[in-house]
Amino acid sequence: MTDGVVERSRPRDRILETARDMFHKHGIKGVGVDAITEAAGTNKMTLYRHFESKDELIVECLRANAAKAGAMWDAFEAEFPGDKLAQVHAWVRKAAAMLNADGRGCDMANAAAELTEPDHPARLVIKELKEAQRARLVTLCRDAGIGQAELLADTLSLLFEGARVSVQTVGTEGPSTQFVRMAEGLIVSFRGTAAG
Amino acid sequence: MTDGVVERSRPRDRILETARDMFHKHGIKGVGVDAITEAAGTNKMTLYRHFESKDELIVECLRANAAKAGAMWDAFEAEFPGDKLAQVHAWVRKAAAMLNADGRGCDMANAAAELTEPDHPARLVIKELKEAQRARLVTLCRDAGIGQAELLADTLSLLFEGARVSVQTVGTEGPSTQFVRMAEGLIVSFRGTAAG
DNA sequence: CTAGGGTGTTACCGGTCTGTAACTATGCAA
DNA sequence: TTGCATAGTTACAGACCGGTAACACCCTAG
Structure with missing residues (x-):
């Protein structure tokens, strides 16, 4: 049994979910990729392995x-x-x-x-x-x-x-x-x- | 006779007018103060003498x-x-x-x-x-x-x-x-x- | 055991951002 | 002519931006 959907899901899903939340709250230009990956519990390189750009x-x-x-x-x-x-x-x-x-x-x-x-x-x-x-x-x-x-x-x-x-x-x-x-x-x- | 309302008005007015136009077209976070002052035919120091911040x-x-x-x-x-x-x-x-x-x-x-x-x-x-x-x-x-x-x-x-x-x-x-x-x-x- | 893919870490690149310092040039007024 | 406010110039500080390189680390499949 996974203990927490967000924490134990794949990095790509966590990034997507976190980005959605942060874009919604702070606007798109108000959030940098560093902040997203940190909040998603991962890092920038992993983001750019799954998405070719912001x-x-x-x-x-x-x-x-x-x-x-x-x-x-x-x-x-x-x-x-x-x-x-x-x-x-x-x-x-x-x-x-x-x-x-x-x-x-x-x-x-x-x-x-x-x-x-x-x-x-x-x-x-x-x-x-x-x-x-x-x-x-x-x-x-x-x-x-x-x-x-x-x-x-x-x-x-x-x-x-x-x-x-x-x-x-x-x-x-x-x-x-x-x-x-x-x-x-x-x-x-x-x-x-x-x-x- | 002044040759152009925008060109020959005071720097403060030109900055304000130019900023209004550029904010409208490109969004607030999409425009830097450098771009504003340059389009207004002045410079950054003059902007910060008239406005204490962006x-x-x-x-x-x-x-x-x-x-x-x-x-x-x-x-x-x-x-x-x-x-x-x-x-x-x-x-x-x-x-x-x-x-x-x-x-x-x-x-x-x-x-x-x-x-x-x-x-x-x-x-x-x-x-x-x-x-x-x-x-x-x-x-x-x-x-x-x-x-x-x-x-x-x-x-x-x-x-x-x-x-x-x-x-x-x-x-x-x-x-x-x-x-x-x-x-x-x-x-x-x-x-x-x-x-x- | 081993090979390999997904992941994390660190450091870095070049650019742009807001804001400031120090100095120079201009124009107007007494 | 002198004095002063306004404006322009150059350079810079410090932070953040998107994006990449190189390398170490798992974990799992075979």
């Missing part, structure tokens, strides 16, 4: 985040099998929970704010992962029988995205406190219109 | 941004004197214009994403300036005779904030294209409810 490590961290987000969608389906409308409401609750979880916003959005080079490898994966998220929410809304599913999904997306940066700038007592009310009101409103 | 320069840049934002509100009042509802719609148009202006989001939000130290001097001014913006929009909505002015203002704020980060992550062709429609729809909807 940029590649960043990309892998973002992909790992996306994988966790994908698991979230699967959890909705598992909790409310077939009931797409319930899953939409579950998404709202999950989003609200994230807002109060910590004062840091979305890792993808934060990375996009930091990595300004237009051809940075991370920008590509950020874009495609955000588009995948959007597609899943659109599909969910559509399958829930809501008219104008794209518009509702986009509105909910922007509200959530905005709430995350609002938490980061003014804290949890700002406009983001109204997020659930806004989202639920919108869903009701859109369900009132034509339902395909 | 952090103080950052704070001054954020304050300058807020001053420009304040001028925007005054422009609304000048264009539609007394007509608060028209000013709300002017805000929507202005916000939409900002979305397509460039792919970079709000400087305050980006700074908050980069400067993660909880006691960083910039975090205080970011919070108070964001709260001031929110207060102005709430007041405008209330004076426009809209019921639930706070809720509408917060919703519009989150939508705009979210649209700015969406532009930064997936570009101008993403959910942000629907911003005006969402905002106008919300205003109509809120005007339909009780009007005080």
Whole structure:
């Protein structure tokens, strides 16, 4: 039996997990590879044996985040099998929970704010992962029988995205406190219109 | 006659203006003081005679941004004197214009994403300036005779904030294209409810 | 027992970062 | 002309950055 998932896992996994946590808390440019490897209980050489550069490590961290987000969608389906409308409401609750979880916003959005080079490898994966998220929410809304599913999904997306940066700038007592009310009101409103 | 506002202004003003531009384009941690002073046509010593540290320069840049934002509100009042509802719609148009202006989001939000130290001097001014913006929009909505002015203002704020980060992550062709429609729809909807 | 792959250690490279010291040049005002 | 504030120049300190070289150390598979 392994005594601690983080401590006794392979160095590559520890590095990835530690980097994800530190990038999230302190920003990408705010963390050096030395700090990551030390926190992961390893060293710089081992990092560069598994990742060819810091940029590649960043990309892998973002992909790992996306994988966790994908698991979230699967959890909705598992909790409310077939009931797409319930899953939409579950998404709202999950989003609200994230807002109060910590004062840091979305890792993808934060990375996009930091990595300004237009051809940075991370920008590509950020874009495609955000588009995948959007597609899943659109599909969910559509399958829930809501008219104008794209518009509702986009509105909910922007509200959530905005709430995350609002938490980061003014804290949890700002406009983001109204997020659930806004989202639920919108869903009701859109369900009132034509339902395909 | 001075031949160029930027070139012949005082060094302090040139540094401030140049820093604002470069922080906006490349991020705060992505720009060094050497690069700023060189682009401003001066040198590092002069910068440190006018600003006691890079952090103080950052704070001054954020304050300058807020001053420009304040001028925007005054422009609304000048264009539609007394007509608060028209000013709300002017805000929507202005916000939409900002979305397509460039792919970079709000400087305050980006700074908050980069400067993660909880006691960083910039975090205080970011919070108070964001709260001031929110207060102005709430007041405008209330004076426009809209019921639930706070809720509408917060919703519009989150939508705009979210649209700015969406532009930064997936570009101008993403959910942000629907911003005006969402905002106008919300205003109509809120005007339909009780009007005080 | 042995061979080899994964890992750890130390030292280093060249570059960049914020911030400072010491000195020189300029322009304006009395 | 003298005096002074402002600005420019060069050089540097001390720290950190991403990334690499060379070598010693396991642990396990054969």
